[in-house]
Amino acid sequence: MTSSPRAEPAPAPPWVVLGRGDAGAVHAVSLDADGNETRRWELAAGEFADWVAARERDGAPRWVWSDTPAWYAPLLEAGVRVARCQDLRLCHAILSDSAFVPFTESLRTAPEWDAASAEGTPAADTLFEVSDAGGSTGVPEGLDAALAEFARQRTALASSPQEKRLRLLLAAESAGALIASELRSAGLPWDAEAHDAILTGILGARPPGGGSPAELDRTGEAVRAALGDPALSLDSQPKLLRALHRSGVLVESTSRWELAQHEHPAIEPLLAYKKLSRLHSANGWGWLATWVHDGRFRPVYVPGGVVTGRWASFGGGALQLPRQLRAAVAADPGWALIVADVAQLEPRVLAGMAGDMAMADAARGRDLYAGIVERGAVATRAEAKVAMLGAMYGATTGSSGRLMPRLRSIFPRAMSLVDDAARTGEEGGIVTTWLGRSSPSPSPGWRETQSRAGDAAALPADERRARQSARDRGRFTRNFVVQGTAAEWSLTWMAEIRRRLDALGEVDEAVAAPRSGAAFFRRPHLAFFLHDEVILHVPLQLADAAADAVRDAAASASRLLFGEFPIDFPLDLHIAETADKG
């Protein structure tokens, strides 16, 4: 079953809008496709999860709710998953800024929906209460408020000349919100013993009292000896800098790349010390004790947490897991991990947006950078890579900037797209992703800087500052369209993966993974996401089917965004026991 036969398009499921009443009661209204109310419910707190589960079995409506973590975390804890939702907070943020929506006034008259999610900024020690049990979100929770906002969003959508794309974006963003809650509920399978063994191998044995481990100490001593300062504190940047100067190492900073350019007996142990110290403080035994419980790492993901639409995270540094620790990500017995990432996601997305057939050809079925070399624009893969990154990030100097004209000559459409985005940004305009997420307007300070440079009395310094900030903004908008559209592709990919995994069904109790949370312990599930990579945790017997689901989902995401335009998104995919892929 590599590709499930397309079912007849089911009639659009009805909407069910939810709101909270007193004492945890839930008020619900179902709406038909025209937005007319068809039914009303009032549920006591204790009945809610079972009622949702029953509705899911009976047609699976699209749940319309204020804020996904607040509604969905308790459901997941009760073992109840939902197929789809509309997250009013996230959709409000997209629609009220989107250049694809001609009239945003009505959305802008509801600023209460601009509030940040509850998970955005909790106090550290209330983290678990807030995100597991819901709690105050900052956006309205009542049914009337939800109905009114939902109506505004439907009106905005219907007024858009790009309704289809925006609809896809809202669905993908909302599916992402569901997935973020599910990732936390399921957790990333984590082998604490393997983690401990990695730390011990690199840092030396863990000191019983919690002090610094042997190898870290030894390396630190070597640095102090080489600098002739036995009491030096290596963790203080100013003190370390002064000590280096006293020893004749005239660096301006203590950063790795600058140190590496100098010759001194202290340099080598110092670079080693920094590496060890980083591992120890950021992902050492303290991290393990704080973030890994019962065999799972459960970070908090924040969908839409970045202006471009990428996810943010907080707590545990989920988006910065060092490669050294990947061997600690390990499937449960009888289960496997599927680790899949997209090769060169951003340039491929750019080719799709620009409809650049030459670039699509260079990318098809292989390493895109090799394809660029074959076309003769540059001599080596390394050059192709820096040139492409420079095109998307806005490099103007160095080898990357030098190579840009060659890219312009072979990929004129793709390069015009990013160059236009940069020009729009420099002029103070806004740019928009493929599906309709628009960049923020320039800040008042930015406009002020620009207009001051236009004054008759402007000083050369004013003009320089204005040019600088204009270029900075141009680089931001240049990157925004590509990074933001790549985020949309990834969200769509994950939503399609999730849908296909649900169709694979459950395994027997005998091979369940009980630590994966009440809603997932018998099903293949997503366990990790990082911009262009997913990790799935799947029962061995379903591993091949799940891998097919991941590949099919990539093809489906490409079609949903770019239709029949022939840009492909090849995956690097492994089925393995650990996420370490060497």
Place this chain on the structure above:
DNA sequence: AGCTGGATTGGG
């Protein structure tokens, strides 16, 4: 004591 900003290093 608690907050903010700079420096640094990890991720894409």
Place this chain on the structure above:
DNA sequence: AGAACCCAATCCAGCT
């Protein structure tokens, strides 16, 4: 190896 874009987390210094 650098520089360009989007980040988070840590530590220390310097401030209120």
